[in-house]
Amino acid sequence: MASTNHDNDPAWWKSGAFKGALAAGIITSLIAGVFTVVAAAVPLWPFAGESTDAQNGTVTQSPQASGSSDGSPVAPFTSPPAPTGEASASPSGSGSAEDAAVRYLADMEAVQGSSNVHVSKLYDGRVTREFNSSILASINMFRSKYTYVYTVDGDWKFFRATIGIDVGSKPGAEVHFRVYLNDVAVDSGYVLTMQETKELVIPVAGKSQIKLVTTAQKSGGVGNSGRATWGDARFTME
Numbered sequence: 001m002a003s004t005n006h007d008n009d010p011a012w013w014k015s016g017a018f019k020g021a022l023a024a025g026i027i028t029s030l031i032a033g034v035f036t037v038v039a040a041a042v043p044l045w046p047f048a049g050e051s052t053d054a055q056n057g058t059v060t061q062s063p064q065a066s067g068s069s070d071g072s073p074v075a076p077f078t079s080p081p082a083p084t085g086e087a088s089a090s091p092s093g094s095g096s097a098e099d100a101a102v103r104y105l106a107d108m109e110a111v112q113g114s115s116n117v118h119v120s121k122l123y124d125g126r127v128t129r130e131f132n133s134s135i136l137a138s139i140n141m142f143r144s145k146y147t148y149v150y151t152v153d154g155d156w157k158f159f160r161a162t163i164g165i166d167v168g169s170k171p172g173a174e175v176h177f178r179v180y181l182n183d184v185a186v187d188s189g190y191v192l193t194m195q196e197t198k199e200l201v202i203p204v205a206g207k208s209q210i211k212l213v214t215t216a217q218k219s220g221g222v223g224n225s226g227r228a229t230w231g232d233a234r235f236t237m238e
Contacts, residue, residue: 104133105150105233111209112149120229122164124197131162131231137214139175139226144216146228152181152207156235159204163190164197166227173226174218180211191217197231204235 106117120134137146152159163177171194178189179202190198204210214228 101237103154103156103235105148105212105230105235106133106135108150110148110150112211113147120227120231121167122162122197122229122231123167123195124164125195128167129162129197129231131229133232133234135212135230135233136166137175137228139173139214139216139228146214148212148230150210150212152204152210152235154235155205155237157203157205157238158236159200159202159210159233160236161200161233162197162229162231163200164192164229164231165194166229169194169226172218173216175226175228176215176217177228177230178213178215180213181207182209183211189213 104117117132118134118136120131120136121128122131123129135148139146159179165173165175174191174193176189176191177198179186179200181202181204186202192198212230212233214230216226216228218226
């Protein structure tokens, strides 16, 4: 291979200072180009735990990437769970505040007698009131007495009911209402006719059984029918 003859090169090319300056210029250009590329790319990929404000380009440190002032790691931030309401227990087991204070006998299984939930209307001589959870005893010429027995479960304090004869009865009906606790009569009871009602509030704390007895004194006029009503008969806490 023929050798290259540098004898005819210019003096400035042969100068070591020129060659050093040229090399330094090339390296400086390369470094500047690298920094330009890096500077253009950094805003596009924020560091882990940081977010970039699209409008002003600022970077915000997130709680997950934050550390303590002494440089020790800090557990990731988690939002506390939303508070939940505590369901209240009730003797009926439904959990609502209303059911915790009231239990209708028409919703219970009777120890004696067969009762279902009935809607009844009672007129007291002034206004007609509707009761949605009533016990009805249909008296007639063939049957004049009904007995219903229930267990006093839970910690109930009172038995409450509005007694009377349903407005759908025949005129002339007359019924004797009596309440027993543990087979002992609370009092002599109440004899009511059409357009008469009575509010009952009877303490039942410490008792285990309640008995409701209706006896027809008169079953009614034409058709001999009447509907003795224990309107919204229920246990309550107060």
